Amino acid sequence: MSITAANPIGIFDSGIGGLTVVKAVHASLPAEQIIYFGDTARVPYGSKSQFMIRKYAQDDTAVLMKYQPKMIIVACNTVSALAFDVVEETGKNIPVLGVLEAGAELAVRYTRNKRIGVIGTRATVASNAYPCAINRLDPDIEVCSSPCPLFVPLAEEGYTSHPAAEMIAEEYLRQLIDHGIDTLVLGCTHYPILKRLIGKIIGPDISIVDSAEAVARKTREMLGEQDLLNSTESTMKPHLLVSDLPQKFKSLCELFLGREVPDVELVEV
Amino acid sequence: MSITAANPIGIFDSGIGGLTVVKAVHASLPAEQIIYFGDTARVPYGSKSQFMIRKYAQDDTAVLMKYQPKMIIVACNTVSALAFDVVEETGKNIPVLGVLEAGAELAVRYTRNKRIGVIGTRATVASNAYPCAINRLDPDIEVCSSPCPLFVPLAEEGYTSHPAAEMIAEEYLRQLIDHGIDTLVLGCTHYPILKRLIGKIIGPDISIVDSAEAVARKTREMLGEQDLLNSTESTMKPHLLVSDLPQKFKSLCELFLGREVPDVELVEV
Numbered sequence: 104m105s106i107t108a109a110n111p112i113g114i115f116d117s118g119i120g121g122l123t124v125v126k127a128v129h130a131s132l133p134a135e136q137i138i139y140f141g142d143t144a145r146v147p148y149g150s151k152s153q154f155m156i157r158k159y160a161q162d163d164t165a166v167l168m169k170y171q172p173k174m175i176i177v178a179c180n181t182v183s184a185l186a187f188d189v190v191e192e193t194g195k196n197i198p199v200l201g202v203l204e205a206g207a208e209l210a211v212r213y214t215r216n217k218r219i220g221v222i223g224t225r226a227t228v229a230s231n232a233y234p235c236a237i238n239r240l241d242p243d244i245e246v247c248s249s250p251c252p253l254f255v256p257l258a259e260e261g262y263t264s265h266p267a268a269e270m271i272a273e274e275y276l277r278q279l280i281d282h283g284i285d286t287l288v289l290g291c292t293h294y295p296i297l298k299r300l301i302g303k304i305i306g307p308d309i310s311i312v313d314s315a316e317a318v319a320r321k322t323r324e325m326l327g328e329q330d331l332l333n334s335t336e337s338t339m340k341p342h343l344l345v346s347d348l349p350q351k352f353k354s355l356c357e358l359f360l361g362r363e364v365p366d367v368e369l370v371e372v
Numbered sequence: 373m374s375i376t377a378a379n380p381i382g383i384f385d386s387g388i389g390g391l392t393v394v395k396a397v398h399a400s401l402p403a404e405q406i407i408y409f410g411d412t413a414r415v416p417y418g419s420k421s422q423f424m425i426r427k428y429a430q431d432d433t434a435v436l437m438k439y440q441p442k443m444i445i446v447a448c449n450t451v452s453a454l455a456f457d458v459v460e461e462t463g464k465n466i467p468v469l470g471v472l473e474a475g476a477e478l479a480v481r482y483t484r485n486k487r488i489g490v491i492g493t494r495a496t497v498a499s500n501a502y503p504c505a506i507n508r509l510d511p512d513i514e515v516c517s518s519p520c521p522l523f524v525p526l527a528e529e530g531y532t533s534h535p536a537a538e539m540i541a542e543e544y545l546r547q548l549i550d551h552g553i554d555t556l557v558l559g560c561t562h563y564p565i566l567k568r569l570i571g572k573i574i575g576p577d578i579s580i581v582d583s584a585e586a587v588a589r590k591t592r593e594m595l596g597e598q599d600l601l602n603s604t605e606s607t608m609k610p611h612l613l614v615s616d617l618p619q620k621f622k623s624l625c626e627l628f629l630g631r632e633v634p635d636v637e638l639v640e641v
Contacts, residue, residue, distance in 0.1 A: 144420065252525070252528075260522055270539075347421050350498060
Protein backbone atom coordinates (compact mmCIF):
# COMPACT_ATOMS: atom_id res chain seq x y z
CA MET A 104 0.00 0.00 0.00
CA SER A 105 1.33 3.44 -0.85
CA ILE A 106 1.74 6.24 1.68
CA THR A 107 -0.30 9.42 1.13
CA ALA A 108 -0.73 12.70 3.00
CA ALA A 109 -3.82 11.21 4.67
CA ASN A 110 -1.77 8.63 6.57
CA PRO A 111 -1.05 9.41 10.23
CA ILE A 112 2.15 10.54 11.93
CA GLY A 113 3.38 7.87 14.35
CA ILE A 114 5.12 9.00 17.55
CA PHE A 115 6.46 6.80 20.34
CA ASP A 116 8.19 7.12 23.67
CA SER A 117 9.15 4.87 26.58
CA GLY A 118 6.22 6.25 28.56
CA ILE A 119 4.08 9.32 28.36
CA GLY A 120 6.86 11.92 28.47
CA GLY A 121 6.64 12.01 24.67
CA LEU A 122 3.24 13.66 24.97
CA THR A 123 5.19 16.95 25.13
CA VAL A 124 6.16 16.14 21.52
CA VAL A 125 2.56 15.25 20.61
CA LYS A 126 1.46 18.58 22.03
CA ALA A 127 4.02 20.54 20.01
CA VAL A 128 3.43 18.65 16.72
CA HIS A 129 -0.34 18.90 17.12
CA ALA A 130 -0.12 22.65 17.79
CA SER A 131 2.04 23.12 14.69
CA LEU A 132 0.13 20.72 12.41
CA PRO A 133 -3.47 20.44 13.71
CA ALA A 134 -4.78 18.74 10.53
CA GLU A 135 -2.45 15.75 10.95
CA GLN A 136 -3.70 12.55 12.54
CA ILE A 137 -1.24 11.60 15.27
CA ILE A 138 -0.93 8.04 16.60
CA TYR A 139 1.08 7.95 19.82
CA PHE A 140 2.42 4.86 21.56
CA GLY A 141 3.77 5.06 25.12
CA ASP A 142 5.38 1.90 26.53
CA THR A 143 4.06 2.52 30.04
CA ALA A 144 4.41 -1.17 30.95
CA ARG A 145 8.21 -1.05 30.68
CA VAL A 146 9.02 2.59 31.38
CA PRO A 147 11.67 3.90 32.09
CA TYR A 148 14.21 3.04 29.37
CA GLY A 149 16.94 5.45 30.50
CA SER A 150 18.20 3.20 33.27
CA LYS A 151 18.21 -0.02 31.21
CA SER A 152 20.80 -1.69 29.00
CA GLN A 153 21.41 -0.91 25.35
CA PHE A 154 20.38 -4.45 24.42
CA MET A 155 17.00 -4.07 26.10
CA ILE A 156 16.46 -0.55 24.75
CA ARG A 157 17.01 -1.84 21.19
CA LYS A 158 14.57 -4.71 21.72
CA TYR A 159 11.93 -2.34 23.09
CA ALA A 160 12.49 0.13 20.21
CA GLN A 161 11.72 -2.64 17.73
CA ASP A 162 8.49 -3.57 19.56
CA ASP A 163 7.39 0.07 19.77
CA THR A 164 7.96 0.69 16.06
CA ALA A 165 6.05 -2.49 15.22
CA VAL A 166 3.04 -1.23 17.21
CA LEU A 167 2.97 1.99 15.16
CA MET A 168 3.55 0.22 11.81
CA LYS A 169 0.09 -1.36 12.07
CA TYR A 170 -1.33 2.12 11.50
CA GLN A 171 0.69 2.70 8.29
CA PRO A 172 2.25 5.98 9.38
CA LYS A 173 3.70 8.36 6.81
CA MET A 174 6.55 9.12 9.19
CA ILE A 175 7.75 7.98 12.62
CA ILE A 176 8.93 10.35 15.31
CA VAL A 177 11.11 8.88 18.05
CA ALA A 178 10.11 11.06 20.99
CA CYS A 179 12.33 9.09 23.36
CA ASN A 180 15.83 10.53 23.67
CA THR A 181 17.20 7.22 24.93
CA VAL A 182 15.93 5.35 21.83
CA SER A 183 17.07 8.20 19.58
CA ALA A 184 20.52 7.86 21.08
CA LEU A 185 20.86 4.09 21.19
CA ALA A 186 18.47 2.48 18.73
CA PHE A 187 17.66 4.91 15.93
CA ASP A 188 18.86 2.40 13.32
CA VAL A 189 16.55 -0.26 14.78
CA VAL A 190 13.56 2.07 14.22
CA GLU A 191 14.66 2.82 10.64
CA GLU A 192 15.03 -0.87 9.92
CA THR A 193 11.70 -1.87 11.45
CA GLY A 194 10.01 1.11 9.79
CA LYS A 195 11.14 -0.07 6.33
CA ASN A 196 11.15 2.94 3.98
CA ILE A 197 9.24 5.40 6.12
CA PRO A 198 11.09 8.58 7.12
CA VAL A 199 12.13 8.58 10.78
CA LEU A 200 12.82 11.67 12.85
CA GLY A 201 14.59 11.45 16.19
CA VAL A 202 14.08 13.98 18.93
CA LEU A 203 17.84 14.00 19.41
CA GLU A 204 18.63 14.98 15.82
CA ALA A 205 16.04 17.79 15.91
CA GLY A 206 17.32 19.08 19.25
CA ALA A 207 20.95 18.98 18.14
CA GLU A 208 20.12 20.95 15.00
CA LEU A 209 18.33 23.69 16.92
CA ALA A 210 21.11 23.93 19.50
CA VAL A 211 23.69 24.44 16.76
CA ARG A 212 21.52 27.23 15.37
CA TYR A 213 21.20 28.88 18.82
CA THR A 214 24.77 28.83 20.12
CA ARG A 215 26.98 31.89 19.70
CA ASN A 216 30.04 30.91 21.74
CA LYS A 217 30.02 27.29 20.47
CA ARG A 218 29.60 25.81 23.92
CA ILE A 219 26.49 23.65 24.30
CA GLY A 220 25.33 21.83 27.42
CA VAL A 221 23.22 18.66 27.23
CA ILE A 222 21.26 17.06 30.06
CA GLY A 223 19.52 13.67 29.85
CA THR A 224 19.18 10.21 31.36
CA ARG A 225 22.26 8.16 32.22
CA ALA A 226 21.81 6.03 29.07
CA THR A 227 21.47 9.06 26.78
CA VAL A 228 24.51 10.83 28.20
CA ALA A 229 26.65 7.68 28.28
CA SER A 230 25.83 7.02 24.61
CA ASN A 231 27.58 10.24 23.60
CA ALA A 232 24.94 10.62 20.87
CA TYR A 233 24.27 14.34 21.37
CA PRO A 234 27.94 15.39 21.09
CA CYS A 235 28.21 13.21 17.97
CA ALA A 236 25.09 14.69 16.35
CA ILE A 237 26.14 18.24 17.22
CA ASN A 238 29.71 17.74 16.00
CA ARG A 239 28.48 16.22 12.73
CA LEU A 240 26.84 19.61 12.10
CA ASP A 241 29.74 21.69 13.45
CA PRO A 242 32.96 20.02 14.59
CA ASP A 243 34.11 23.19 16.38
CA ILE A 244 31.38 23.09 19.01
CA GLU A 245 32.31 21.93 22.49
CA VAL A 246 29.60 19.83 24.13
CA CYS A 247 29.43 19.36 27.90
CA SER A 248 26.95 16.74 29.19
CA SER A 249 25.49 15.92 32.57
CA PRO A 250 23.13 13.05 33.48
CA CYS A 251 20.19 14.16 35.67
CA PRO A 252 18.65 10.84 36.76
CA LEU A 253 16.42 12.35 39.45
CA PHE A 254 14.73 14.83 37.11
CA VAL A 255 12.23 12.26 35.74
CA PRO A 256 10.89 11.16 39.14
CA LEU A 257 10.91 14.77 40.39
CA ALA A 258 8.92 15.91 37.33
CA GLU A 259 6.45 13.03 37.61
CA GLU A 260 5.90 13.76 41.28
CA GLY A 261 5.18 17.40 40.52
CA TYR A 262 8.29 18.74 42.32
CA THR A 263 8.54 21.50 39.74
CA SER A 264 9.42 24.33 42.13
CA HIS A 265 10.20 22.45 45.34
CA PRO A 266 13.33 23.56 47.25
CA ALA A 267 14.62 19.96 47.25
CA ALA A 268 14.29 19.83 43.46
CA GLU A 269 16.07 23.19 43.24
CA MET A 270 18.92 21.90 45.38
CA ILE A 271 19.32 18.79 43.20
CA ALA A 272 19.04 20.81 39.96
CA GLU A 273 21.67 23.25 41.20
CA GLU A 274 24.09 20.34 41.72
CA TYR A 275 23.34 18.81 38.33
CA LEU A 276 23.71 22.07 36.41
CA ARG A 277 26.58 23.78 38.27
CA GLN A 278 29.30 22.13 36.20
CA LEU A 279 27.63 23.12 32.92
CA ILE A 280 27.21 26.75 34.01
CA ASP A 281 30.84 26.90 35.16
CA HIS A 282 31.83 25.57 31.76
CA GLY A 283 30.44 28.71 30.15
CA ILE A 284 27.73 27.17 27.95
CA ASP A 285 25.34 29.59 26.21
CA THR A 286 22.82 26.91 25.14
CA LEU A 287 21.31 24.01 27.09
CA VAL A 288 19.54 21.08 25.41
CA LEU A 289 16.82 19.40 27.48
CA GLY A 290 17.69 15.89 26.28
CA CYS A 291 14.74 14.10 27.86
CA THR A 292 11.03 14.56 27.18
CA HIS A 293 10.29 14.95 30.88
CA TYR A 294 12.57 17.92 31.38
CA PRO A 295 10.36 20.63 29.81
CA ILE A 296 8.16 20.17 32.91
CA LEU A 297 11.10 21.47 34.96
CA LYS A 298 11.91 24.23 32.43
CA ARG A 299 11.07 27.11 34.76
CA LEU A 300 13.16 25.63 37.59
CA ILE A 301 16.08 24.96 35.23
CA GLY A 302 15.77 28.47 33.79
CA LYS A 303 15.89 29.97 37.27
CA ILE A 304 19.18 28.21 37.98
CA ILE A 305 20.97 28.75 34.67
CA GLY A 306 19.77 32.36 34.32
CA PRO A 307 18.55 34.34 31.30
CA ASP A 308 21.84 34.29 29.36
CA ILE A 309 21.70 30.59 28.55
CA SER A 310 19.15 29.57 25.87
CA ILE A 311 17.11 26.44 26.51
CA VAL A 312 16.46 24.05 23.61
CA ASP A 313 13.18 22.24 24.14
CA SER A 314 13.39 19.27 21.75
CA ALA A 315 9.60 18.98 21.43
CA GLU A 316 9.46 22.33 19.66
CA ALA A 317 12.48 21.42 17.55
CA VAL A 318 10.74 18.20 16.47
CA ALA A 319 7.54 20.02 15.48
CA ARG A 320 9.51 22.43 13.28
CA LYS A 321 11.49 19.63 11.64
CA THR A 322 8.37 17.50 11.08
CA ARG A 323 6.70 20.25 9.09
CA GLU A 324 9.87 20.62 7.05
CA MET A 325 10.25 16.89 6.32
CA LEU A 326 6.60 16.34 5.36
CA GLY A 327 6.62 19.49 3.21
CA GLU A 328 9.69 18.31 1.29
CA GLN A 329 7.99 14.99 0.54
CA ASP A 330 4.65 16.59 -0.31
CA LEU A 331 3.01 14.69 2.54
CA LEU A 332 1.48 17.58 4.51
CA ASN A 333 -2.23 17.05 5.11
CA SER A 334 -4.23 19.82 3.47
CA THR A 335 -7.59 19.21 5.13
CA GLU A 336 -8.90 22.01 7.30
CA SER A 337 -10.28 19.82 10.11
CA THR A 338 -8.53 19.42 13.45
CA MET A 339 -7.66 15.81 14.26
CA LYS A 340 -7.61 14.54 17.83
CA PRO A 341 -4.43 12.58 18.72
CA HIS A 342 -4.98 8.86 19.27
CA LEU A 343 -3.18 7.41 22.28
CA LEU A 344 -1.93 3.83 22.67
CA VAL A 345 -0.28 2.59 25.88
CA SER A 346 0.98 -0.77 27.12
CA ASP A 347 -0.24 -0.17 30.68
CA LEU A 348 -2.67 2.12 32.45
CA PRO A 349 -1.06 2.86 35.79
CA GLN A 350 -2.89 4.53 38.64
CA LYS A 351 -1.33 7.92 38.01
CA PHE A 352 -2.04 7.82 34.27
CA LYS A 353 -4.69 10.54 34.03
CA SER A 354 -2.80 13.11 36.12
CA LEU A 355 0.45 12.37 34.27
CA CYS A 356 -1.28 12.81 30.92
CA GLU A 357 -2.64 16.18 31.95
CA LEU A 358 0.79 17.17 33.24
CA PHE A 359 2.39 16.49 29.85
CA LEU A 360 -0.40 17.28 27.45
CA GLY A 361 -1.73 20.22 29.45
CA ARG A 362 -5.38 19.32 28.85
CA GLU A 363 -7.86 16.48 29.15
CA VAL A 364 -6.74 13.00 28.18
CA PRO A 365 -7.74 11.98 24.62
CA ASP A 366 -9.03 8.51 23.68
CA VAL A 367 -6.70 5.85 25.01
CA GLU A 368 -6.29 2.28 23.85
CA LEU A 369 -4.40 -0.46 25.67
CA VAL A 370 -2.07 -2.58 23.49
CA GLU A 371 0.10 -5.56 24.32
CA VAL A 372 3.85 -5.61 23.61
CA MET B 373 9.65 -34.87 41.52
CA SER B 374 9.42 -34.53 45.27
CA ILE B 375 10.78 -31.55 47.17
CA THR B 376 13.57 -32.20 49.67
CA ALA B 377 15.70 -30.07 52.00
CA ALA B 378 18.36 -29.98 49.27
CA ASN B 379 16.16 -27.95 46.91
CA PRO B 380 16.86 -24.22 46.75
CA ILE B 381 14.91 -21.26 48.15
CA GLY B 382 13.53 -19.09 45.33
CA ILE B 383 13.35 -15.32 45.89
CA PHE B 384 12.15 -12.71 43.42
CA ASP B 385 11.68 -8.96 43.19
CA SER B 386 10.84 -6.37 40.54
CA GLY B 387 14.50 -5.39 40.38
CA ILE B 388 17.47 -5.79 42.64
CA GLY B 389 15.98 -4.19 45.77
CA GLY B 390 15.14 -7.72 46.93
CA LEU B 391 18.84 -8.38 47.39
CA THR B 392 18.34 -6.91 50.89
CA VAL B 393 16.16 -9.99 51.50
CA VAL B 394 18.78 -12.32 49.95
CA LYS B 395 21.38 -10.81 52.26
CA ALA B 396 19.24 -11.35 55.37
CA VAL B 397 18.13 -14.91 54.46
CA HIS B 398 21.68 -15.90 53.52
CA ALA B 399 23.04 -14.52 56.80
CA SER B 400 20.43 -16.45 58.75
CA LEU B 401 20.58 -19.69 56.72
CA PRO B 402 24.04 -19.88 55.07
CA ALA B 403 23.65 -23.58 54.11
CA GLU B 404 20.61 -22.88 51.91
CA GLN B 405 21.00 -22.50 48.16
CA ILE B 406 19.27 -19.26 47.17
CA ILE B 407 18.07 -18.59 43.60
CA TYR B 408 17.20 -14.93 43.11
CA PHE B 409 15.36 -13.44 40.15
CA GLY B 410 15.25 -9.66 39.65
CA ASP B 411 13.09 -8.37 36.79
CA THR B 412 15.48 -5.54 35.93
CA ALA B 413 14.06 -5.27 32.38
CA ARG B 414 10.67 -4.09 33.64
CA VAL B 415 11.49 -2.47 36.98
CA PRO B 416 9.80 -0.61 38.71
CA TYR B 417 6.48 -2.32 39.46
CA GLY B 418 5.26 0.17 42.09
CA SER B 419 4.10 2.75 39.57
CA LYS B 420 2.34 0.28 37.26
CA SER B 421 -1.22 -1.09 37.12
CA GLN B 422 -2.49 -4.06 39.12
CA PHE B 423 -3.15 -5.94 35.86
CA MET B 424 0.47 -5.58 34.75
CA ILE B 425 1.86 -6.35 38.21
CA ARG B 426 -0.12 -9.64 38.25
CA LYS B 427 1.13 -10.59 34.80
CA TYR B 428 4.74 -9.87 35.80
CA ALA B 429 4.33 -11.83 39.06
CA GLN B 430 3.30 -14.89 37.09
CA ASP B 431 6.32 -14.59 34.77
CA ASP B 432 8.70 -14.12 37.72
CA THR B 433 7.36 -17.17 39.56
CA ALA B 434 7.64 -19.24 36.36
CA VAL B 435 11.34 -18.30 36.07
CA LEU B 436 12.00 -19.60 39.60
CA MET B 437 9.89 -22.76 39.16
CA LYS B 438 12.44 -24.10 36.68
CA TYR B 439 14.82 -24.49 39.63
CA GLN B 440 12.32 -26.55 41.67
CA PRO B 441 12.44 -24.37 44.77
CA LYS B 442 11.27 -25.75 48.14
CA MET B 443 9.73 -22.37 48.91
CA ILE B 444 9.22 -19.04 47.18
CA ILE B 445 9.82 -15.69 48.86
CA VAL B 446 8.14 -12.67 47.31
CA ALA B 447 10.66 -9.95 48.15
CA CYS B 448 8.65 -7.34 46.26
CA ASN B 449 6.16 -5.50 48.44
CA THR B 450 4.09 -4.46 45.45
CA VAL B 451 3.66 -8.10 44.30
CA SER B 452 3.06 -9.21 47.91
CA ALA B 453 0.29 -6.62 48.11
CA LEU B 454 -1.36 -7.09 44.74
CA ALA B 455 -0.52 -10.52 43.34
CA PHE B 456 0.28 -12.91 46.17
CA ASP B 457 -2.46 -15.31 45.01
CA VAL B 458 -0.96 -15.34 41.49
CA VAL B 459 2.37 -16.52 42.94
CA GLU B 460 0.67 -19.23 45.01
CA GLU B 461 -1.24 -20.44 41.97
CA THR B 462 1.80 -20.45 39.66
CA GLY B 463 3.91 -22.05 42.41
CA LYS B 464 1.49 -25.00 42.68
CA ASN B 465 1.91 -26.58 46.13
CA ILE B 466 5.11 -24.86 47.17
CA PRO B 467 4.92 -22.68 50.30
CA VAL B 468 5.03 -18.96 49.50
CA LEU B 469 6.15 -16.25 51.90
CA GLY B 470 5.47 -12.60 51.19
CA VAL B 471 7.62 -9.81 52.54
CA LEU B 472 4.43 -7.98 53.46
CA GLU B 473 3.08 -10.77 55.64
CA ALA B 474 6.41 -11.13 57.47
CA GLY B 475 6.70 -7.37 58.01
CA ALA B 476 3.12 -7.07 59.26
CA GLU B 477 3.70 -9.88 61.77
CA LEU B 478 6.83 -8.28 63.17
CA ALA B 479 5.20 -4.84 63.40
CA VAL B 480 2.31 -6.29 65.42
CA ARG B 481 4.85 -7.86 67.78
CA TYR B 482 6.73 -4.52 68.16
CA THR B 483 3.93 -2.01 68.74
CA ARG B 484 2.98 -1.01 72.28
CA ASN B 485 0.49 1.80 71.61
CA LYS B 486 -1.17 -0.04 68.70
CA ARG B 487 -0.37 2.67 66.19
CA ILE B 488 1.69 1.46 63.24
CA GLY B 489 2.94 3.53 60.32
CA VAL B 490 3.60 1.99 56.88
CA ILE B 491 5.55 3.55 54.02
CA GLY B 492 5.78 2.09 50.51
CA THR B 493 5.25 2.69 46.80
CA ARG B 494 2.01 4.21 45.55
CA ALA B 495 0.73 0.79 44.43
CA THR B 496 1.50 -0.86 47.78
CA VAL B 497 -0.13 1.90 49.82
CA ALA B 498 -3.17 2.16 47.53
CA SER B 499 -3.72 -1.61 47.80
CA ASN B 500 -4.40 -1.29 51.54
CA ALA B 501 -2.69 -4.67 51.94
CA TYR B 502 -0.57 -3.76 55.00
CA PRO B 503 -3.52 -2.47 57.07
CA CYS B 504 -5.47 -5.62 56.09
CA ALA B 505 -2.62 -7.97 57.05
CA ILE B 506 -2.01 -6.12 60.32
CA ASN B 507 -5.70 -6.01 61.26
CA ARG B 508 -6.10 -9.72 60.51
CA LEU B 509 -3.57 -10.28 63.34
CA ASP B 510 -4.98 -7.58 65.64
CA PRO B 511 -8.13 -5.67 64.67
CA ASP B 512 -7.49 -3.01 67.36
CA ILE B 513 -4.35 -1.66 65.71
CA GLU B 514 -4.62 1.63 63.86
CA VAL B 515 -2.52 1.74 60.69
CA CYS B 516 -1.46 5.01 59.07
CA SER B 517 0.14 4.80 55.61
CA SER B 518 2.10 7.18 53.42
CA PRO B 519 3.40 6.61 49.87
CA CYS B 520 7.02 7.72 49.39
CA PRO B 521 7.49 7.52 45.59
CA LEU B 522 10.78 9.45 45.54
CA PHE B 523 12.53 7.14 48.03
CA VAL B 524 13.39 4.50 45.39
CA PRO B 525 15.15 6.90 42.98
CA LEU B 526 16.82 8.72 45.90
CA ALA B 527 18.12 5.41 47.30
CA GLU B 528 19.34 4.21 43.90
CA GLU B 529 21.13 7.49 43.30
CA GLY B 530 22.87 7.21 46.65
CA TYR B 531 21.14 10.24 48.20
CA THR B 532 21.20 8.52 51.57
CA SER B 533 22.13 11.53 53.67
CA HIS B 534 21.67 14.41 51.22
CA PRO B 535 19.84 17.51 52.52
CA ALA B 536 17.38 17.31 49.60
CA ALA B 537 16.55 13.71 50.55
CA GLU B 538 16.15 14.79 54.17
CA MET B 539 13.75 17.55 53.15
CA ILE B 540 11.63 15.13 51.10
CA ALA B 541 11.70 12.44 53.82
CA GLU B 542 10.62 15.01 56.43
CA GLU B 543 7.55 15.82 54.30
CA TYR B 544 6.68 12.18 53.71
CA LEU B 545 7.02 11.17 57.37
CA ARG B 546 5.64 14.24 59.18
CA GLN B 547 2.03 13.06 59.07
CA LEU B 548 2.96 9.63 60.49
CA ILE B 549 4.96 11.15 63.34
CA ASP B 550 2.13 13.57 64.16
CA HIS B 551 -0.21 10.59 64.25
CA GLY B 552 1.72 9.20 67.21
CA ILE B 553 2.93 5.90 65.70
CA ASP B 554 5.44 3.89 67.75
CA THR B 555 6.38 1.48 64.91
CA LEU B 556 7.23 2.16 61.26
CA VAL B 557 7.23 -0.58 58.58
CA LEU B 558 9.61 -0.02 55.67
CA GLY B 559 7.22 -1.44 53.09
CA CYS B 560 9.63 -1.43 50.14
CA THR B 561 12.89 -3.33 49.73
CA HIS B 562 14.72 -0.14 48.76
CA TYR B 563 13.94 1.70 51.95
CA PRO B 564 16.45 -0.04 54.27
CA ILE B 565 19.10 1.90 52.31
CA LEU B 566 17.56 5.09 53.71
CA LYS B 567 17.13 3.60 57.21
CA ARG B 568 19.59 5.96 58.89
CA LEU B 569 17.99 9.03 57.30
CA ILE B 570 14.50 7.82 58.21
CA GLY B 571 15.65 7.05 61.77
CA LYS B 572 17.09 10.54 62.11
CA ILE B 573 13.72 12.08 61.22
CA ILE B 574 11.40 9.82 63.21
CA GLY B 575 13.66 9.74 66.27
CA PRO B 576 14.65 6.91 68.64
CA ASP B 577 11.16 6.33 70.11
CA ILE B 578 9.71 4.84 66.93
CA SER B 579 10.82 1.28 66.09
CA ILE B 580 11.67 0.53 62.48
CA VAL B 581 10.53 -2.80 60.98
CA ASP B 582 12.91 -3.88 58.25
CA SER B 583 10.96 -6.52 56.31
CA ALA B 584 14.12 -8.27 55.09
CA GLU B 585 14.96 -9.31 58.64
CA ALA B 586 11.36 -10.29 59.28
CA VAL B 587 11.42 -12.51 56.18
CA ALA B 588 14.63 -14.25 57.25
CA ARG B 589 13.15 -15.09 60.64
CA LYS B 590 9.89 -16.37 59.15
CA THR B 591 11.71 -18.43 56.48
CA ARG B 592 13.63 -20.36 59.12
CA GLU B 593 10.37 -20.99 60.97
CA MET B 594 8.47 -22.18 57.89
CA LEU B 595 11.22 -24.51 56.65
CA GLY B 596 11.74 -25.87 60.18
CA GLU B 597 8.04 -26.73 60.52
CA GLN B 598 8.11 -28.66 57.26
CA ASP B 599 11.40 -30.38 58.02
CA LEU B 600 13.00 -28.74 54.96
CA LEU B 601 15.98 -26.99 56.59
CA ASN B 602 19.23 -27.90 54.90
CA SER B 603 21.52 -29.64 57.37
CA THR B 604 24.78 -29.48 55.38
CA GLU B 605 27.58 -27.47 56.91
CA SER B 606 28.79 -25.83 53.71
CA THR B 607 28.05 -22.21 52.81
CA MET B 608 26.19 -21.81 49.51
CA LYS B 609 26.71 -18.77 47.30
CA PRO B 610 23.45 -17.14 46.13
CA HIS B 611 22.71 -17.52 42.42
CA LEU B 612 21.46 -14.38 40.69
CA LEU B 613 19.15 -14.23 37.65
CA VAL B 614 18.17 -10.92 36.02
CA SER B 615 16.15 -9.94 32.93
CA ASP B 616 18.48 -7.05 32.08
CA LEU B 617 21.97 -5.89 32.92
CA PRO B 618 21.78 -2.11 33.06
CA GLN B 619 24.80 0.13 33.24
CA LYS B 620 24.48 0.76 36.97
CA PHE B 621 24.00 -2.93 37.77
CA LYS B 622 27.25 -3.61 39.59
CA SER B 623 27.14 -0.56 41.82
CA LEU B 624 23.46 -1.16 42.64
CA CYS B 625 24.20 -4.78 43.55
CA GLU B 626 26.92 -3.71 45.93
CA LEU B 627 24.62 -1.09 47.43
CA PHE B 628 21.99 -3.71 48.26
CA LEU B 629 24.07 -6.79 48.91
CA GLY B 630 26.89 -4.94 50.62
CA ARG B 631 29.61 -7.00 48.97
CA GLU B 632 30.87 -8.17 45.61
CA VAL B 633 28.33 -9.27 43.01
CA PRO B 634 27.85 -13.07 42.88
CA ASP B 635 27.44 -15.07 39.65
CA VAL B 636 24.80 -13.48 37.45
CA GLU B 637 22.78 -15.07 34.66
CA LEU B 638 20.63 -13.21 32.14
CA VAL B 639 17.16 -14.73 31.52
CA GLU B 640 14.37 -13.73 29.17
CA VAL B 641 10.83 -13.00 30.39
